[in-house]
Amino acid sequence: MDPRTSAQDVMRCDLCETAVVQMHCDTCLVNLCKACIGEHMISDQTKKHEIVTFQSRKSTLLYPRCKVHADNSCEFHCKECDIPICSACIVSKKHKDHDVQLLKDILAKKKAAIQIEINELDESIYPTYQDIASDVQNTMSQLEKEYGDLSIAITKHGEDWHREIDKLVKKLKAEVDEMKNKDYEILKAHLSNVQTCTSKINEDINSLHEILDSTDISKVLKFPLDSKRYRMLPSKLNITMAKFSPFSVQERSSEAFGKIISPTISSDNHGYSIRAVQGSLLGDENSTLQNKRTEAGSSPPVKQLLDEPETVTIINTGYGYLYNVACLSDEEIWTSGLDSTMNLYSINQGSLLKSITIKSGNKPSGIAVTKSGDLVYTDYDDRAVNIVKNEKIEEVIRLQNWRPWGVCSTSSGDLLVIMYSDDYKQTKVVRYSGSTEKQTIQFDDKGKPLYLSGGDYYRYITENRNLDICVSDGGARVVVVVNQAGKLRFRYTGHTPAPKNKSFSPRGITTDSQSHTLTADVNNECVHIIDQDGQFLRYIDCGLSEPKGLCTDTNDNLLVAQYRNKQVRKIKYQN
Missing domain, CATH: 2.120.10.30 (TolB, C-terminal domain)
Structure with a gap:
């Protein structure tokens, strides 16, 4: 078996494809053996190659290059100008007396915010959508049972009547089937919408994990945080089941046989609530941030x-x-x-x-x-x-x-x-x-x-x-x-x-x-x-x-x- 293609083989150098990986270039994201380090360093001398051990890969922060001083990396951020700057920019007249922050500090805060997004989506919103889907599925199962019982009740009542009312019995059962199918389709469509949102939330969680692991500052800073679009939960569908209301068998009219009391489906905007997160993985400060987000989505005040x-x-x-x-x-x-x-x-x-x-x-x-x-x-x-x-x-x-x-x-x-x-x-x-x-x-x-x-x-x-x-x-x-x-x-x-x-x-x-x-x-x-x-x-x-x-x-x-x-x-x- 060729050792380079064996699924059980260790990782090989990306250059020679033969030697075992020992080092890693955090700048180019390339795996290297020790013998190939020199070749990689001279392959592109425009970059500052950060060579680390393979075990320490992705540990080096990749700072953006300065647009003014091309040889420098931007390790700072100017709040007044809202741009990344290098050490040479700091001493220039353009940024004199400006408020400057370390980019790594800003990065830490952004990643903390990302972690809050992950926690909220993973521990609260995603499970809530799973609960909603389960609730809709349970209602659909109950719907099947209730309408089945309803058909049985109509049939039993119809057996007490003479053959001339069979047509009426069939008519009422057809109405029940139509109601059931209509309600079932409504719930099915509702479930599909919930499952679609659940899938999108899962995708967002995966994307957030990927960006959380990224060392590309520009990519991380530009990544949008948009979990708030999921905080407006779907309306809960409340179904009042149809009922069969029989009349006395002694009556001799179609109206006396009974009638179907039509079911209702109403939309309750407050039928579901987001599952509370038990504790915070990021401390009290981040818990406070989550609380403020919840308050922001509260309903407007009513008239007095x-x-x-x-x-x-x-x-x-x-x-x-x-x-x-x-x-x-x-x-x-x-x-x-x-x-x-x-x-x-x-x-x-x-x-x-x-x-x-x-x-x-x-x-x-x-x-x-x-x-x-x-x-x-x-x-x-x-x-x-x-x-x-x-x-x-x-x-x-x-x-x-x-x-x-x-x-x-x-x-x-x-x-x-x-x-x-x-x-x-x-x-x-x-x-x-x-x-x-x-x-x-x-x-x-x-x-x-x-x-x-x-x-x-x-x-x-x-x-x-x-x-x-x-x-x-x-x-x-x-x-x-x-x-x-x-x-x-x-x-x-x-x-x-x-x-x-x-x-x-x-x-x-x-x-x-x-x-x-x-x-x-x-x-x-x-x-x-x-x-x-x-x-x-x-x-x-x-x-x-x-x-x-x-x-x-x-x-x-x-x-x-x-x-x-x-x-x-x-x-x-x-x-």
């Missing part, structure tokens, strides 16, 4: 509620009684009252800009403004939901056996409509995309009605930034909040003591950028502010008179429609 809300302006309207207000912009509002006209007012000027008369001659029950700026209104007596485009009224939804009341336009462009059955025994919320019904929200998980039937018709609806659906149920004296899938989150029944010590009587409802829910209390002539979980925060009671409709503009100013005095009051209530 004012101790004393203040009225900014008042707009007088000409209605007999004022019911509703909806923001077209920060400068204009739509209003409606106890007649068949809907009026557009300038907030700052208080002047009437435009009037739209309902074609049926009825009064609008609820009004809202869509994302595209069109006015939508419900006509209770005509059983219709209409939209105003270019001052022309178009019918969007025509109901049978139901009558619409409150309406809102969602962030996705859908319409949410509160409606009552003709016999006043049922109340529900229906989501529409155009004229297509997409979702019905009527019962809780125990099959009990979410909203009071009949009685007081005053019910308003809105959507918050978390996509929760908020309804003020005047008849039940409660605010009902469900999530996007229609699952009950909480009920708010008021707070004591109230400004006038009367019972809670909610009317208009709106939300702001902080996901606060604001609802008008006509009995106590105030507005309640609650947080996204239903906790009372404070009242707004700055001289309000019978508040009904509410809306907020893009700057979180509150607009209040006041019932008998026919005024819209603009209120600033937070910074």
Whole structure:
């Protein structure tokens, strides 16, 4: 066997390729035997060859050459000029009285910073991404099991029915498979993104190790440190599994067989947190640096509620009684009252800009403004939901056996409509995309009605930034909040003591950028502010008179429609 090509042979000289390596040129990174040192030294006399033992290789710092004094190496750094300089530069007039540092000291600090990057990526961020990947994989496994159980439940329930409903059973199972595949693909794509980031982190760790081992000062100093791009962790996908809700076998309709409660996937920006590093390999100073980096990525402060809300302006309207207000912009509002006209007012000027008369001659029950700026209104007596485009009224939804009341336009462009059955025994919320019904929200998980039937018709609806659906149920004296899938989150029944010590009587409802829910209390002539979980925060009671409709503009100013005095009051209530 040729000793030069044997995998078990010792390292050979790079010049003669025969003798065993004994020395190393740290300048050229060449392995040498003692006999070849002279030949290597004269091969390139422009360099200062640093010959060391092979065991001491890479121990010599390779200083950059001076651009002014070509024969000198730059062992210093001028802070004022921000360039490496040699000893001859120091005594020159150009750098006189300048602050000079040793390059090796700067190098030591940079390598210490590199070591912090390695520690954070290797011990904290990389393991965190591994944990996230494991969490997503576990959710995918649970998803498979849950949907399997769901299919079994549907099949078992279907066996109790006659053969004529087999088609319905297959239809529902197909919906389950479609939901499962959709959810699985979402999680699969999410996992792929996490694994891609994990792979990139590993590559960065390897690159940092390589640069950490480098003796090339210029290369080390120019190497970018960019682990902060990984500190913004992926959102955690929270999946609410689909459920099968069976009805009694004695029922004889497709609706009685049961229905699939649609699953939900929401994105939680705070679902994961970077794993804490246990101790520091580089001492307290470097631990402090890591802490400062963590603080830099903290969330910005939220808006603060004012101790004393203040009225900014008042707009007088000409209605007999004022019911509703909806923001077209920060400068204009739509209003409606106890007649068949809907009026557009300038907030700052208080002047009437435009009037739209309902074609049926009825009064609008609820009004809202869509994302595209069109006015939508419900006509209770005509059983219709209409939209105003270019001052022309178009019918969007025509109901049978139901009558619409409150309406809102969602962030996705859908319409949410509160409606009552003709016999006043049922109340529900229906989501529409155009004229297509997409979702019905009527019962809780125990099959009990979410909203009071009949009685007081005053019910308003809105959507918050978390996509929760908020309804003020005047008849039940409660605010009902469900999530996007229609699952009950909480009920708010008021707070004591109230400004006038009367019972809670909610009317208009709106939300702001902080996901606060604001609802008008006509009995106590105030507005309640609650947080996204239903906790009372404070009242707004700055001289309000019978508040009904509410809306907020893009700057979180509150607009209040006041019932008998026919005024819209603009209120600033937070910074």
